[in-house]
Amino acid sequence: MIYQRYIPAHELFSAQLELLMQNGQLPTVAAHLIGVAAALAMFWPFLDPTAMLLWAGAFLALLLLRSLHMSRALSSHAYRIAPRWVYAWLVLGSAATGTIWSAVYIYAAHHVPITMQYTFLLLILMITAISVGFSVILREYFIVYLFTAIWPIAWWSLANYWEQPYNLVLGLVLLAFCALLVVICDRMYRSFRNMISLNWEREAMSRELGELTHSLRERNRQLRDARQQLTCLANIDELTGLGNRRMANSALNDEINRARRTGACLSLVMLDVDCFKAYNDTYGHPAGDRVLQRLADLMQRATTRAGELVARFGGEEFILILPGACAETALRTAERLRQLVEEEAIPHAGSPQFGVITVSQGLLTLEPGTDAQPGELVSRADQALYRAKQLGRNRVVVAGPSPSADIGAAPPG
Numbered sequence: 383m384i385y386q387r388y389i390p391a392h393e394l395f396s397a398q399l400e401l402l403m404q405n406g407q408l409p410t411v412a413a414h415l416i417g418v419a420a421a422l423a424m425f426w427p428f429l430d431p432t433a434m435l436l437w438a439g440a441f442l443a444l445l446l447l448r449s450l451h452m453s454r455a456l457s458s459h460a461y462r463i464a465p466r467w468v469y470a471w472l473v474l475g476s477a478a479t480g481t482i483w484s485a486v487y488i489y490a491a492h493h494v495p496i497t498m499q500y501t502f503l504l505l506i507l508m509i510t511a512i513s514v515g516f517s518v519i520l521r522e523y524f525i526v527y528l529f530t531a532i533w534p535i536a537w538w539s540l541a542n543y544w545e546q547p548y549n550l551v552l553g554l555v556l557l558a559f560c561a562l563l564v565v566i567c568d569r570m571y572r573s574f575r576n577m578i579s580l581n582w583e584r585e586a587m588s589r590e591l592g593e594l595t596h597s598l599r600e601r602n603r604q605l606r607d608a609r610q611q612l613t614c615l616a617n618i619d620e621l622t623g624l625g626n627r628r629m630a631n632s633a634l635n636d637e638i639n640r641a642r643r644t645g646a647c648l649s650l651v652m653l654d655v656d657c658f659k660a661y662n663d664t665y666g667h668p669a670g671d672r673v674l675q676r677l678a679d680l681m682q683r684a685t686t687r688a689g690e691l692v693a694r695f696g697g698e699e700f701i702l703i704l705p706g707a708c709a710e711t712a713l714r715t716a717e718r719l720r721q722l723v724e725e726e727a728i729p730h731a732g733s734p735q736f737g738v739i740t741v742s743q744g745l746l747t748l749e750p751g752t753d754a755q756p757g758e759l760v761s762r763a764d765q766a767l768y769r770a771k772q773l774g775r776n777r778v779v780v781a782g783p784s785p786s787a788d789i790g791a792a793p794p795g
């Protein structure tokens with residue numbers, strides 16, 4: 383469809399019909415009404431008034447029918463559904479009105495003065511000239527009118543050349559007039575058709591462009607979604623739904639830079655499940671997985687402040703990044719988490735000291751104005767965690783300036 387640039391013949395025909403009816407409906411009725419009124423005024427003294435009124439009534443009824451036909455065809459879109467049928471009726475109406483005018487002229491020629499007769503002819507020619515303006519959209523439609531309204535008068539004039547002095551000349555002039563109008567009408571018809579085709583092509587192209595833009599937008603959206611999904615997959619730990627090590631590293635980097643810029647504190651907690659190997663050995667690996675998921679929930683409950691992030695750093699080790707938290711606040715958070723885990727009371731027969739799942743944590747705070755690399759911070763927090771394990775597990779150890787200065791903040795209760 384996108385490569386089609388020429389209007390199909392049936393669509394061109396329907397468009398011509400539509401244009402003809404839209405533009406021609408009013409001028410047709412108006413021109414013929416003026417013609418009827420003028421004919422009545424001119425012939426009233428010479429012809430039988432009753433016959434004239436009957437004629438005018440019949441003509442008006444015909445005009446009304448034509449107008450109704452056009453309105454119905456336009457509103458029901460019949461010109462698209464059954465264009466041939468609509469066209470046939472239009473041509474029939476055109477032939478009927480043309481025939482009426484020529485018949486009236488020929489009849490009046492025997493009953494009215496010659497000046498009146500020629501004035502009437504001028505009137506018919508004027509109506510024809512008005513018609514040419516819009517009815518050439520469909521060449522044949524106009525030609526039918528021309529050959530029913532003017533052509534018979536021309537031949538009648540030639541056939542009766544002896545009756546009136548100018549009949550011969552008039553007949554020849556009218557024949558020439560018909561020929562001229564046919565040529566003009568053909569030219570106009572071609573330009574109208576080109577205009578419709580061009581219009582159609584422009585509309586088709588802008589429609590295609592619209593569809594193309596729409597599908598490109600849709601494609602972009604899909605790509606954006608896919609990218610988001612990929613980013614998500616690349617940063618999320620499948621088991622716990624927390625961020626993974628990759629996300630943690632990137633967040634830590636960002637937070638160190640932010641802390642450096644704003645001069646705020648930044649704390650970091652490394653957390654490890656105690657005696658987890660024993661748990662796996664006792665309860666099985668799937669049960670161990672479920673414990674990790676429950677712990678992930680607890681860690682999220684303990685870190686609700688804006689900007690705080692929990693990630694799975696690897697295996698059964700987790701990291702908590704606490705932007706803006708100085709040592710005291712961070713210790714409170716870590717301790718609350720330790721208690722939450724303890725209170726969760728997940729049975730752990732393999733934990734000789736506690737009998738439930740516990741966690742050890744190493745906490746490190748980056749004081750304002752201190753510079754450090756992410757790896758260095760993680761390593762120092764890890765050392766504090768190692769100390770927590772050494773000191774008996776289930777506790778938080780705050781990293782000091784050196785490993786020997788680490789502070790075991792929360793002895794097991």
Ligand SMILES: Nc1nc2c(ncn2[C@@H]2O[C@H](COP(=O)(O)OP(=O)(O)OP(=O)(O)O)[C@@H](O)[C@H]2O)c(=O)[nH]1
Pocket residue numbers: 621654655656657658659660662666667668669670671674696697698771775
């Ligand atoms: N179920 C489960 N176990 C895991 C996962 N990742 C690591 N582990 C287990 O975690 C255990 C870690 O054991 P260790 O490093 O020896 O430490 P631990 O037994 O926790 O002892 P401490 O750390 O000294 O208290 C190993 O048995 C791993 O198999 C996991 O995704 N699911």
